[in-house]
Amino acid sequence: DQVSVTNRYRAFQSITGTLVAWIVISSGGGIWTCVAICAVRLFWELWLIGVRYRQFFVSLLPPRSGEQVSWSEEVWPIQWKLAVQAMATYFTSSFVIPLMFEYQGPEVAGRIGLTWTALITLQMAAWSWLMTRAPLFGSLVAQNNIPELNRVFRRLTQVSTIVLLSGGTLFCLIVWLLQLVRGVELPAGWDVLEPVWYLIQKLQERILPLYPTVLLALALIPIHISQCVMAYIRPFKQEPFLFMNTLTQLVTGLLVWYLGKMYGPVGAGWGFLMAGYLLTIPGFLLILQRFITRQK
Known part of the structure; x- marks a missing residue:
């Protein structure tokens, strides 16, 4: 395996x-x-x-006889599209951090960097439920077992989405609790917990407040939906996402840049939300609907 x-x-x-x-x-x-x-x-x-x-x-080094794989016909047509989309992904993954550094200063950049990295890690953990089944999806497509593919995809999408929503809610709850204890002195007689309490106080100073954290957590949902749609269609050796995916990434970058430089992390969060819920979700669901219609 x-x-x-x-x-x-x-x-x-x-x-x-x-x-x-x-x-x-x-x-x-x-x-x-x-x-x-x-x-x-x-x-x-x-x-x-x-x-x-x-x-x-090492076994791939010696020249082989017989039918050869055509790189230009079988690999390049999809790989160049994936490469363009991978470069555009920068605007929804890392762009916000240097942006905050430039317009809001290193402290805000550090706080949004730590918070956003934690949330992206959470999203990737939820996404792993589908990512690790990519070979299974390809096998089912090769067998033309579409009903089983749909069943497995639906179940894994539900599980991964529940994990994402639960993890995001828990993360926001932790941020809320950290805000509650901000500046609170440790009760008398609890000196043994002083090192832990000190770390808790330091941690809440290094992450974003609750409001922008909630905005960023909600911004994970469009990212997750788009990745689920891509996980379903790509095993069919089709890549209809180039225009929509690149467009949504660039629009996200523009909104995050404009709102982020004006309103800081809150503005950046709203930039992610506006692009995600008004463009990413409708666009990718439309692609999925058209693909399913053509397959029937």
Whole structure:
């Protein structure tokens, strides 16, 4: 099961990358933290290629006879579309952080960076319910077992959406509780909890207040819906998302830039919401509806 192996190494990447980030930050590494995290990811990817799957990749080196895969006809038509969309994804993933740094200062940028990273990690965790089943979707499409594909897709979409909504609600609840204890002194006789209380006070100073956090949490839903739609259609070797996905990313970036520089994290949150609920959700559901109609 190569999916489980890949996911296990991704878990190693996340864990070791987080540990290295903490070490570099605590050592005063500053911006070199980003370099260290990338180095950790590169290490595990090279380990997969050079150690774990070395024999497989070595077997690909000798020239082969017989029918060859046409890169220009079978790979390039979809890959270039994916590449364009991947570059545009920057506007819904990381653009807001340097934007806040430029217009609102490093403190606000740090707070929105920590909050948004935590929320995006939550969304990716929920999305993993479908992402790890991508080989299954491809197999069902190859077998033309569309009823089973629809059943599995519907069930996994429901589960992943429930996980996202539950996790987002819990995260906002934690932020609300942290705001409640802001500036509150530890009760007498509870000195043993002073280190933990100190960390709690520091944490609430490093994340956004509840209102912009709720806006950003709600902005995850359009992202999740679009990814679910793409997970369903792409196993059919079709990529009808280039225009809509790129457009929504660029519009999101423009709204986040305009509202964010004017109103800070709250404005950025509303920028995400406006683009997501007025453009992303209707656009991707329309693509899904048209695709299903053509398949009938």
